[in-house]
Amino acid sequence: MKITDVKELERISNEVRKSIIKQVYIAKSGHPGGSLSCADILTVLYFNQMNIDEKNPNSPLRDRFILSKGHCSPALYAVLSERGYFEKEKLKEFRSVRGNLQGHPDMNKVLGVDMTTGSLGQGLSTANGMALTSKLNHDGFRVYCLLGDGEIEEGQVWEAAMTSYKYKLDNLCVIVDNNNLQIDGNIENVKGLDNIEGKFKAFGFNTIVIDGNNIEQIINAFNTAKLTKGKPTAIIAKTTKGKGVSFMENEAGWHGKAPSEEEYNEAIEELKEVKK
């Protein structure tokens, strides 16, 4: 299944947003802000870009996705359930002792999750291993790794970036969800983090800067990444934290907080139709 119609992809990503809000509301905990900011990226990956088949979920030649910012699991669970990896009914068990949808994704508990994540900074290292093996075995699959912008303050990310470059992992595509906010506030205030594109460029990556909440731009960026040979690509996706729910947008306070009943109803009302 490869959906190329932008309007249809926008409709799906709106469903993903509703699902995120619902999961966090029912669980009474979770991370809505960063999940909403990456909803469009995950929608494009799972419905337009990745070579995957929910009916053959363990195919060794499938493309892989690593949600390095594992706390944004509601976005991953939403796209996986939309794609048919598991029943949407299961989403009610997010973060619950009754179910398998852990606070952070567990590859052994949820079909479709390619790597267990949760301790920030480690996903790119795992992605390197997968991409390198794909090359060594001439398997031809691609590896996608989504990092948070706050997450790239972790030193391991840059150790891994040197490895991506060293092995010329052009089948690896890093996406930075650049929503400018982390739990403690603005990324520039917390750690002086700016010029993310320049940093990845300096580490030898092909870089592409896009509006990460614009479906067409996301598709184009992934297509360009596929055509880039001899080095890995980093897509710096400028996004809005909390995107789609006005009172959550650009508010660090919504990094890891569940909405009240009133807020939940307001959010779902806002997401009733696809916004333009």
Next chain:
Amino acid sequence: MLLVGKIPYASTFAVFAAGRAYDQIRNSICYPNLNVKICATHAGITVGEDGATHQMLEDISMMRTLPNMTVIVASDDVQTKWAVEEISKIKGPVYLRLSRMATPIIYNEAQKFEIGKAVQIGEGTDASIIATGDVVCEAIKAKEELEKQGINVRVIDVHTIKPIDKEMIVKCAKETKKIITIEDHSIIGGLGSAVCEVLAEEYPCKVTRMGINDQFGKSGKAEELLKYFKLTSEDIIVKIKEN
């Protein structure tokens, strides 16, 4: 890599392999139960001149507490060769602990080992010296010296710390008068602790633990450090005679 068909063998100094990478081992290897082999070298005080920053004395403790992890400590060249190959057959994470110091070869090439089964050397009943890693040879030296003095001990080479060979440990406690453990590692959390855990539950008795006594290491030649930290065959003999 293993997620896509290869078995990664990662190797560096134990102080970095187990210490610096603890979070990665915990969250990205053991929790997902991935088939990664960590071959940590330069463990223990026998690293020598580099000193405390490079002498890993807590790795057995940290690694054996992790669910899904198998912990192996090799005592000589023959056992090391066996272990490096054998651990590829275990489906799951393995921590293989190796040391820097050149040690005598204990086993002949025909020796059979099995993961989780300790090796018993000798039948003595005066004491059991339960040892692991690069000090197994010190235990054997002590055994040979004691024999000349009419004291008959056995040495148990516990190459697999986890899963530990409970059966062997309980058997030794039943058959011998004393239990002494020795390891080039902190006495907290390592082989000595593992033996105490088994015996406290299965066959309560006194256990004397020899190892690094809640301290950091220091610079010196490996042989000098073994003397300094009282881990030589002479020290074992003193312990066996004193209690």
